[in-house]
Amino acid sequence: MMSISKAMCRSRLLQIFLAMGSAFAFADTPVEMVVEGDYVLTMDSDHRVIANGAVAISDGKVVAVGPADDILAKYQPRERVSGKGKVVLPGLINGHAHSAMTLLRGIADDLSIYEWLNEYIFPAEVRFVDPEFVRIGTQLACWEMIRGGTTTFVDMYYHPDVIAEVVQECGMRALISATVIDQKSPDAESADDSLAKAIEFVRRWQNKAPRITPIFGPHANYTLNVEQLKATRKAAQALNATISIHMAESPYEVEYSQEKYGTGSVSMFESIGFFEGPTIAAHMVWPNDDEIRILAAGNVGVVYNPTSNMKTAAGIAPIPEMREAGVAVGIGTDGAASNNDLDMWEEMRLGALLQKVNAMDPELLAAAEVLRMATIEGAQAIGLADVTGSLEPGKQADLIQVDFTDAHHVPTYDVISHLVYVTDEQDVTTVIVEGKMLMRDRVLLTLDTEQIRHDAETLAAKIRKELSP
Amino acid sequence: MMSISKAMCRSRLLQIFLAMGSAFAFADTPVEMVVEGDYVLTMDSDHRVIANGAVAISDGKVVAVGPADDILAKYQPRERVSGKGKVVLPGLINGHAHSAMTLLRGIADDLSIYEWLNEYIFPAEVRFVDPEFVRIGTQLACWEMIRGGTTTFVDMYYHPDVIAEVVQECGMRALISATVIDQKSPDAESADDSLAKAIEFVRRWQNKAPRITPIFGPHANYTLNVEQLKATRKAAQALNATISIHMAESPYEVEYSQEKYGTGSVSMFESIGFFEGPTIAAHMVWPNDDEIRILAAGNVGVVYNPTSNMKTAAGIAPIPEMREAGVAVGIGTDGAASNNDLDMWEEMRLGALLQKVNAMDPELLAAAEVLRMATIEGAQAIGLADVTGSLEPGKQADLIQVDFTDAHHVPTYDVISHLVYVTDEQDVTTVIVEGKMLMRDRVLLTLDTEQIRHDAETLAAKIRKELSP
Secondary structure (H helix, E strand, O other), rough: OHHHHHHHHHHHHHHHEEEEHHHHHOOOOEEEEEEEEEEEEEEOOOOEEEEEEEEEEEEEEEEEEEEHHHHHHHHHEEEOOOOOOEEEEEEEEEEEEEEHHHOOOOOOOOOOHHHHHHHHHHHHHHHOOHHHHHHHHHHHHHHHHHHHHEEEEEEEEEEEHHHHHHHHHHHOOOEEEEEOOOOEEOOOOHHHHHHHHHHHHHHHHOOOOOOEEEEEEEEEOOEEEEHHHHHHHHHHHHOOOEEEEEEOOOOHHHHHHHHHHHHOOOHHHHOOOOOOOEEEEEOOOOHHHHHHHHHHOOOOOEEEEHHHHHOOOOOOOHHHHHHHHHHHHHOOOOHHHHHHOOOOOHHHHHHHHHHHHOOHHHOOOOOHHHHHOHHHHHHHHHHOOOOOOOOOOOOOOOOEEEEOOOOHHHOOOOOHHHHHHHOOOEEEEEEEEEEEEEOOOOOEOOOOOOHHHHHHHHHHHHHEEEEEE | OOHHHHHHHHHHHHHHHHHHHHHHHHOOEEEEEEEEEEHHHHHOOOOOOEEEEEEEEEOOEEEEEEEHHHHHHHHHEEEEEEOOEEEEEOOOEEEEEEEEHHHHHOOOOOHHOOOOOHHHHHHHHHHOEEEEEEHHHHHHHHHHHHHHEEEEEEEEOOHHHHHHHHHHHHHEEEEEEEEOOOOEEOOOOOOHHHHHHHHHHHHOOOOOOOEEEEEEEEEOOOOOOOOHHHHHHHHHHHHOOOEEEEOOOOOOHHHHHHHHHHHOHHHHHHOOOOOOEEEEEEEEEEEOHHHHHHHHHOOOOOOOOHHHHHHHHOOOOOOHHHOOOOEEEEOOOOOOHHOOOHHHHHHHHHHHHHHHHHHOOOOOHHHHHHHHHHOOHHHOOOOOOOOOOOOOOOEEEEEEEEEEOOOHOOOOOHHHHHHOOOOOHHEEEEEEOOOOOEEEEOOOOOHHHHHHHHHHHHHHHHHHHHHHH
């Protein structure tokens, strides 16, 4: 019979052997990268939050997510990204933007949406927006979005080929809408012209670049007539493409629809068969109860734009009611000219706070809910839930690290509460899309920020000069 | 007769001589510091915004404000703070805070104010709040406020001597309220006890340290009875001290007042003579029209707390109506446990946006208005307008520099719009109070941030452990 101490000793040796085994013998699966975090938020259906977690990445995809010890015991990474003081989560999804409008931010504020649009923005756009404007403005937007932790965005603007080129170069993921609009625009003479160009754009970029999804962007029901809206849906269906559109944004739009069609915006769209294909409806401030059911039945993804809706006084979207009815709701910044930045953290925070005070119910849209809307539910709303929005094996590796050591994050009782009610863009340190590092230690790797700042200021100086009396 | 070229030559020489004169011969007034900016916002009664401006500082005071060329022609600074890419403005004034509650941020969220207060905050405070808690929590709050550009704050918490010591050490300016409350609190056994201690505190700190103003902080009309409120006002009058109080914050409070006194909160306070001395009323969400007139007549300063009011679903304060009636309205963060940070930029932004959407009027509370509320009007609301809140000769030199070169500020058409709708705490690079540099190039000079982080995390770990089942 062995003495107790001998048995303990053997047992201890066995433990050490096993530990060595897991640390060395089995860490034989090479991966490109392991990203660690004090906490890893998967945003998967189990809402897993893993303390001292890690994500293994290869071929642009998530290979495994789990406790860092387990991941590092199994996988041998070429690059290991430390997670000390950091939280890892899926990259944020900006469901509605007009990226190049960064170049017009602050040009006109504190105005109604129609005065702002018709007297300032549309005229300035026709005058100044050309491919060079779109290139610089989109680069500036991508710089801002990457530095703030956004990895995917839905864009709607002019010269979409230029937008696609910038996205391709900077490494983000995007749905890019070619604008269809019944007025002279920066890239078309008429509705027919803009639709023809949109069809060409979608054809050109479909299945061309995995991070880019070309879609159609009919502007709204007050800038296109029914025939033009139907023609756009028909073209989208022929190409199996999604549509992104402004819908039920303001009382003005709903009144316009009532007067012209005798029904609200959403009902009008339904009546013309507009929802017979994937639709991303931005704003959606004024659906009535019947229309909320139409959205749910039609599988329409909605994008909540709280800052823009507040700034233009468009109204307060019935977000809890839509989600309750089964509508997937994402979050967007809208263009920087009505926001005036592209900060998704602010949208989450503001979006939650606005619903609480509006319903006088502090429990509404809790932090965890709004964080889902900015990640996996946002991916559902824009039709990319199989690709991005959560950290699960097989999905694209679109993720970020957020530093939690600056004053406002100290101390940390609840990671999710901090992400929604505290985190700022500047806390994001690392941004990875499709397994590729776009920002490391707050340094952007795919964009020349000095050059963009110079180009943007030069272009803005020209605009300022021409607009001054 | 001189030839034209000779005359031109003489004239040119004269110009050069004069320029030399202004640059060298007259720059003979020594000052401690000149702070420059691409733009200097004075926030004075003329709303002056000076392009390529500068502020000369000596003996803790503003000596002169003007174009940088003029200032540097006249004053010889010991230290010259470059303003390239930066905007200079008065330091922000946080009109209502419970600083040490930074240590409880995120401990309970998405709850009604009374559930939050009675079931989580009050019990946690009685259990954990001691002088050490207050020291660390206030240090953490001062770190966060300085890094975000706040130079003055109105605090209301327990162990006010400790708060005063921290403020004294870190160099900020503060009105510090000793809490008076009719329940067992972290520093008193009863209302009488808390009032007696408050009187001692105010006596101890009056005229002791120029940056510190000791005041009385009766908690609210639902935590003190009429006799206790009257006794507090009497004590404040005897010492010529200001009172800071929560007032008309929530429907609950107004209903309570209606039931108990047959009248709304503000009317009840007026009926007991409470406004016969300087009063800072925080929140003020539910005054009726008559009560707004009472506030204006009583010279009551109001502090708007938009994030907290939204998060606790307290309601939307009638800010435009109060300002229209002549009430000075400042802005505050409230405690970090109901916010969950101390970010005054967010308060400005959110405060403006909330009023716009509430009234469905995008012109309401324009950017320039809300910036005044966070500076000079905030100073008026708390009775410090002669001391701080604008950059004018003779006032204390409380000012900040904000960097405008990061993505979200590019390009800049309108400085004030950017400050309100874009700027984040992390853009603040320089903070000066009473002419003394508290933060230079984002490095805090008067607080040991590593030590504070360590102390706060250690204390939070203890709290987390004791609270876990």
